[in-house]
Amino acid sequence: MADPEAEVLRSTFPSYMAEGERLYLCGEFAKAAQSFSNALHLQTGDKNCLVARSKCYLKMGDLGNSLKDAEASLQGDPTFCKGILQKAETLYTMGDFEFALVFYHRGYKLRPDREFKVGIQKAQEAINNSVGNLIRGTIRSGVTVEDLILTGINYLDTRSSFWQQQKPIYARERDRKLMRDRWLRDRGRTPAQTAHYVLKSLEDIDMLLSSGSAESSLQKAEKVLKKVLDWGRDEVPNRDELLGSLHSCIGNAQLELGHTVAALQSHRRDLEIAQEHNLPDAKSRALDNIGRVFARIGKFQQAIDTWEEKIPLAKTALEKTWLLHEIGRCYLELDQALQAQYYGERSLQYAEEEGDVEWQLNASVLVAQAQGLG
Template identity: 30%
Template sequence: MFEESCDDTPKCPFEVYKEEADKMNKMGEYMKAIEKYNIALEMRPEDEKCSVARGYCYLHIGDIEKCLIDAIQAFENNSTNTAAICLRAEALYRKGCFEDSLIYFYRGKKIRPDHKAFKIGIQQCEEAIENAVGKNANVKLLNSGDLTQYYENQKRKKVKKEKTVMRQSSARTTNEEKYTIDRKDGKTMKQMLGQLYEDMLFLDELSCTSKNNKNIKKMADNCLEYLDSRSLFWQEQEPMYSRRKKTIDPRSGEKKEISQEDCSKYVLKTMEEIDEFQVNGDHTKSLRLCKKLLNEIKQWNDSVVLNRHEIISNIHSFIGNSHFELGDYENALKSHQVDYEISKQNQIKETKSRAMDNLGRVYEKMKKYSEAVDISKIMNIVAVLRDLTSYIDKPKKCRWEQKIPLIESDIEAAWLYHEISRCYMQMGKINDCIDYAEKSIDASINAKDDVWKISATIILAQAHSHKKNYEKSLNTFNKAKEFAISLDDQNSLENIESAIINVKRKMDSENSYTSKPVSHTSESLKSFVEE
């Protein structure tokens, strides 16, 4: 988006590059985000947020060393920065340094006891350490002093030095020899990688057969190196013997069935994580976790998953919200439609109301005002899935009108009628706009909410202006002005006075005005009403 000059001098301020990098980060374009963060950090090397954000990008692409460098730099600048502590702990965990990672997770929890990432990190580190070394329940400490642990540590150091020497000598071999040595035990690699084992074989073959094409060979070798590093990490995190003992019955080879209680706890915990990702603006992670949870729920039996339909409905709502925030309105629309249909089929009142709100919000963002009001298109989608003929003869209804029976309070009615009125205004259906604006005013009066009363009154005045009923429009604007004065709302008052002047000008020139009718309110008032 931004081009750099030949002398690599940044043309834009720091904030521009950081904002562009944050946008790329949210979209999952981590390499492009890193490029922008690099430029931003050249301008402000001490910026902690920028270092942490770039560190997470490195973490996503698997470059743990560079991620750790950014985390250490941010931590040294501010040792109480919880984001830097969390990043450093995560990087150490991915590197296989579970004990060091656990230290930083505990340090972060001490600063922010309410942060769930630290609690989850502590649990993962403890599980990884337990899988690697086992429980110490059989260890007995004596008063006489046992130096066994000291001698064991000395042995480990000696073995580590020998391994380092061997590693340095083997590093001189070519890439082809290195991959052959690393993958001699195909059975272990297959158990470790699972479905990725087939991809590893393909990349290995591609690396050997693409000697003439250096670019392809380099890409294949980089992928193989990444798989090797991940295999080592997975082996340290959860050794093969631990996996077999924990998840598989050796005689049957079948996985153990999850209990109903464990399922409920897992689903609740995962949905809390998804919600936290969305609150923090990390919608890419939120989508990934939503899809993972959705696939797992589909594989479990109905006896294990309580309220299956409600959970799936909530997950699709989460997915739709994340797509909406990322600007992918088409996929957001699909997810909210699924949420609506599940809620409707299973008569879940709360989720159905939520899905209607979200659908209207997406259609409005896409500037498809007719779809926001017209339910026929959504009904046709449902008809393809179920029974087409049962919906064809039904009259068109407003989606938000369908929500009217679900209204539980006057304030909700005031808001809902206001939104319906505004959509009809955008569609040019002025009579319907006037009807719902008047209903919104009545509901706001009952709710004693002056803010919605002003908004609905302004829409009503606009509607009369569209119909060239300038006297009614002027009277209605004057009422809105009185409401604004009583609330001492100077911003609304200025916009209303501007609109009144505009209407008076139209009244004076009505006889000579013959062109096509346009909106008779100021742009500032339009933006005020839309807000």
């Protein structure tokens, strides 16, 4: 006859945990996983038990369930270091080395011990071995894979400074190209002296802003705007488009100077001109900039609404990558993890289509952060 006290003892949470740990050490991983499952029936969601079962699944090669348990252990506490380490280990085993590196770094920041340090080293080595010279040749000069991932991780601690940065280099180059292309095409219809003045002025305005001289850039743009307003349409066939471009330049400089209300007005004027004269590229540029002003001042839903209006106007995979990434960041600000992850995954898709490793990593970090908040 079974001893009732022994049956009760075997059915307690601590006894199932002890049994599972003993079986795990003996290499009986399937039986250990069952013991931990029994324990979870008694204490649903226990994070230490979930990590223990995740380790069993990892040893068994059941990577999907291993990752599921590791993520479940972080549901109530995204700073739970055992869960972060187990998720990183599972991701590493799955071959998702960039994601693994994100979580090794996250854990090391919370608890700088040897396990996380070793994880960082092995994930970094795996990334280097898997893509080698491709990453070093694609990432912008002086910036490593680890730099990009750390920047993304630190974003959660420095949210305000993220939106203080200048527009990405790609976006600035696109704006300048939009401003110059029509003038280069229409030089035959515009007096040579005028065309030269405009092109040189636009380059100077952008150069001043890029070099950190926002005040000088603003003064130059306002001076050129005043001059163009004195010209007639007969003298300058694409005068309206030029006016829109100059309002855009003024808005960019105003934003860098912290004059957000004035910047919003300038970019809205650019948008009005674009809509009035059916200039889709200029409209795309204006929406881009308006969204950035909203993000800078913390109006993230308005930034999202503006950038979503721009999505159909985005022409290249790289532009879509950057745009979707920014929308995802805004959703992260609003603590809407599922939406942030959705846009991060879309950004990653376009980055892979473009073959841009830097943006693949940026998007991967965003997805990982969204999962951590979810």
